[in-house]
Amino acid sequence: MDSKLINATVPxxxxxxxxxxxxxxxxxxxxxxxxxxxxYIDGSLFGEMVDDWTEARIESLQAQIAATGVKPVxxxxxxxxxxxxxxxxxxxxVEYVKKEIDIASRLGAPxxxxxxxxxxxxxxxMAKKVALxxxxxxxxxxxxYAEAKGTDIYLENLSxxxxxxxxxxxxxxxxxxxxxxxxLQAHSNVYFFLDAGHANIENGLPAEVVLSLIHIPSxxxxx
Numbered sequence: 001m002d003s004k005l006i007n008a009t010v011p012x013x014x015x016x017x018x019x020x021x022x023x024x025x026x027x028x029x030x031x032x033x034x035x036x037x038x039x040y041i042d043g044s045l046f047g048e049m050v051d052d053w054t055e056a057r058i059e060s061l062q063a064q065i066a067a068t069g070v071k072p073v074x075x076x077x078x079x080x081x082x083x084x085x086x087x088x089x090x091x092x093x094v095e096y097v098k099k100e101i102d103i104a105s106r107l108g109a110p111x112x113x114x115x116x117x118x119x120x121x122x123x124x125x126m127a128k129k130v131a132l133x134x135x136x137x138x139x140x141x142x143x144x145y146a147e148a149k150g151t152d153i154y155l156e157n158l159s160x161x162x163x164x165x166x167x168x169x170x171x172x173x174x175x176x177x178x179x180x181x182x183x184l185q186a187h188s189n190v191y192f193f194l195d196a197g198h199a200n201i202e203n204g205l206p207a208e209v210v211l212s213l214i215h216i217p218s219x220x221x222x223x
Contacts, residue, residue, distance in 0.1 A: 016136055017073050023047055024072070031070050039070060039108070043077040043100055050077075050099045065108065074104040075112045082142075083115040083135030083170035085127045090134045098139075098145050101207060107150035112154045112217050113142070115170030124168065131170050136180050143187035154193035155180065157209070159201035173204075174212040 002083050017038035018031035023163040024041045031039035042048055065071060077100070097113060104111040115135045121127030139155065146153050162170035171180065177192065199206040 010139045021045060023131070024057075025064075028061070028064060028070060028072075032068055037070065038073050041072050041074045041107075043075055044079060050096060050103070053103050058103065061107060072107050072109040073112065074100065074107065076100045076114070078114040078159070080114070081116040081118075082113060082138040083118070083131045085118050085121065085134065087134070090138055091150075094138050094141050097142055101142065101146045101149055101151055101153075104211040105146070105151040110152040110154050110191075111146065112156050113139075114156055114158060115172075117158075117167040117169045119167045121168065128168055128170070131168075132176055132179060134185055135170050139180065139184065139190065140187070143184065143190050147187065147189050152189045152191060154191050156193040156195050157198050158195075159198045160204055161201065172198075174209060177209070177212070 015037040017040055018034050018035075018036040019028065019040035019042070020030060021042055022030060023045070027039045027041065043050070061072075076097055080096050081089050082093045082097065086092045086094065093116070097111075101111055114133075118127050134149060136198045139153070144155060152181060155171065157177065158169035158172050161169065171177065181190075181192070194206065196206040198204075199209050
């Protein structure tokens, strides 16, 4: 569905991003054809990861963005374990995401990041507590780095699987959102990015998430 049809049925919509898991260049052309204002660059796809971005490619996209006015939204690689309970993994993930910020800043795009997951923890409650604290630490580091680049960071919520799984996602429900944002008041370039599908998993209530954010001190915009 193109942006004109969406705006006719959802009048409060101010922009539409095209996402079909395409490479950046093909995604931009498809967004133009659909009369969209933005398009997704997915940093988890083969061909779209940090090492796939050459100077020539960035400069080419910069020229196309300037010529078309269609702007990118850069979705970072969701596999980066920013909330890992292992400090060495967490710090390595931060360095990787800093490179994504470098790319996003060159393209004039915000960067969406995930908390990631912890895999088969033996002490689940302790591991999740440490992981959430590590995620906050990662976001604080990245917020400072991105601020210097003039880049916004969007924190995307993940699915709250409450039944037993061999993994546990980080940043999945209202209490975790509050924990993070209550400690990010000094960073004006960090926003909440609501994935309604993720929020709906395991009997979640996306509307309740929106209402809960209103009561977080110094709440961030919903994007």
